[in-house]
Amino acid sequence: MDPAYDRGVSVLHLDADELNTCVGCGLCLPHCPTFRVTGEEALSPRGRIAAMRAVEWEGAPVDDDFVGFMATCVQCRGCEPACPSGVPYGHLIEATRTTLATTGRTTPWWQRLGFRALTHHRLLLAGSTLLAVAQRAHLVPKRLGLGRLPVRRGAAVAATGTDVWLYTGCVMDAWLRGTHRSAASVLDALGVGYAVPGAGGACCGALHTHAGLHADAAALATRVIASMPGDAPILVDSAGCGAALKEYGHLLGTPEAAAFSARVYDVLEWVAPRAGELRLARRADPIIVHDPCHLRHVQRAHQPVRDVLGRFADLIELDDDGLCCGAGGAYSALQPELAGDIRERKLAVIDAARGPATVLASANPGCAMHLAGPLAERGITVAHPVDLLAEALA
Numbered sequence: 001m002d003p004a005y006d007r008g009v010s011v012l013h014l015d016a017d018e019l020n021t022c023v024g025c026g027l028c029l030p031h032c033p034t035f036r037v038t039g040e041e042a043l044s045p046r047g048r049i050a051a052m053r054a055v056e057w058e059g060a061p062v063d064d065d066f067v068g069f070m071a072t073c074v075q076c077r078g079c080e081p082a083c084p085s086g087v088p089y090g091h092l093i094e095a096t097r098t099t100l101a102t103t104g105r106t107t108p109w110w111q112r113l114g115f116r117a118l119t120h121h122r123l124l125l126a127g128s129t130l131l132a133v134a135q136r137a138h139l140v141p142k143r144l145g146l147g148r149l150p151v152r153r154g155a156a157v158a159a160t161g162t163d164v165w166l167y168t169g170c171v172m173d174a175w176l177r178g179t180h181r182s183a184a185s186v187l188d189a190l191g192v193g194y195a196v197p198g199a200g201g202a203c204c205g206a207l208h209t210h211a212g213l214h215a216d217a218a219a220l221a222t223r224v225i226a227s228m229p230g231d232a233p234i235l236v237d238s239a240g241c242g243a244a245l246k247e248y249g250h251l252l253g254t255p256e257a258a259a260f261s262a263r264v265y266d267v268l269e270w271v272a273p274r275a276g277e278l279r280l281a282r283r284a285d286p287i288i289v290h291d292p293c294h295l296r297h298v299q300r301a302h303q304p305v306r307d308v309l310g311r312f313a314d315l316i317e318l319d320d321d322g323l324c325c326g327a328g329g330a331y332s333a334l335q336p337e338l339a340g341d342i343r344e345r346k347l348a349v350i351d352a353a354r355g356p357a358t359v360l361a362s363a364n365p366g367c368a369m370h371l372a373g374p375l376a377e378r379g380i381t382v383a384h385p386v387d388l389l390a391e392a393l394a
């Protein structure tokens with residue numbers, strides 16, 4: 001029995017009411033990627049909640065098994081929309097991961113160092129270029145699951161006005177800056193002026209939250225909020241970053257953070273009601289639509305992607321209810337075996353649905369990088385939906 005439990009102290013620091021919500025119905029199980037590939041109850045949402053309860057309510061030890069159950073969760077949150085009881089699983093796993101990181105059970109120093117590098121944007125850009133060169137020299141192990149990084153990334157987007165903020169992020173700007181230029185060209189076509197965040201507004205802290213580095217994530221959120229003052233809407237073209245910005249209200253627990261989150265939109269969520277103003281050339285080939293978990297399960301903003309792309313192309317849907325692809329931020333690098341198994345399921349679903357399509361739309365850089373390699377072998381390229389929209393501008 002954990003001595004902290006014996007003293008009546010909450011070991012994992014979970015909200016008791018939130019932990020109590022699960023009724024054990026199991027309706028979430030088919031929506032959990034780690035359960036689907038392993039068939040193990042302990043690697044399902046219900047199993048993980050039961051393990052949290054055992055620690056919090058019965059004094060079970062925080063042993064290696066427990067740490068493994070929590071560390072293998074992709075944090076895709078596919079279990080949340082499937083749950084009839086509204087279990088806020090994201091809150092439970094984030095608090096648990098924070099306790100595990102704080103007590104040194106997860107997130108060793110070298111991972112913390114890597115996450116810290118994300119907050120120094122120039123260092124990140126230089127490191128990404130070095131990594132891209134190393135990739136060309138075949139010095140980067142394939143098991144890391146990194147897609148092909150750009151040696152040259154082109155010009156950064158520059159402000160044109162103050163109607164909206166265009167959030168540029170850290171990894172997104174280093175690896176997929178062309179997507180920012182696509183978003184900018186769509187805003188130009190709509191006659192909308194955009195500002196870009198000031199110094200310190202690069203990293204949103206999403207990966208820090210996933211890794212249990214709560215204090216770092218909160219400090220980054222504070223910097224991001226300060227970098228985009230005023231009332232203008234904030235448009236985000238990375239689903240993971242958009243989800244993080246929309247959850248700053250919960251992360252910081254202040255009215256100011258909640259007001260900031262209310263200004264945040266996925267870029268196509270904001271463009272969709274205005275898309276009728278765009279002159280678009282019809283695309284001859286269909287587009288496969290892939291829903292990143294943080295767009296579908298967290299932001300619940302996957303329909304606008306269809307509303308916009310459907311204006312100029314036929315769309316191909318995947319028959320798996322938005323099951324995760326296994327990217328999960330840093331998950332594909334930290335849990336490569338499970339991430340690979342989960343990706344295989346996704347690839348099988350894509351193979352079954354693709355028909356003549358040679359392009360797949362994904363609104364998250366992590367998913368795009370994770371899927372790009374094996375999809376290239378199938379003759380399919382991955383593009384952000386806003387890249388495809390910019391291409392279609394007549």
Ligand code: SF4
Nearest residue numbers: 032073074076077079
């Ligand atoms: S967040 Fe994803 S991987 Fe984790 S328990 Fe829920 S469905 Fe499973």
Ligand code: SF4
Nearest residue numbers: 022023025026028083
């Ligand atoms: S998390 Fe929700 S769906 Fe899953 S077992 Fe608990 S109550 Fe049922």
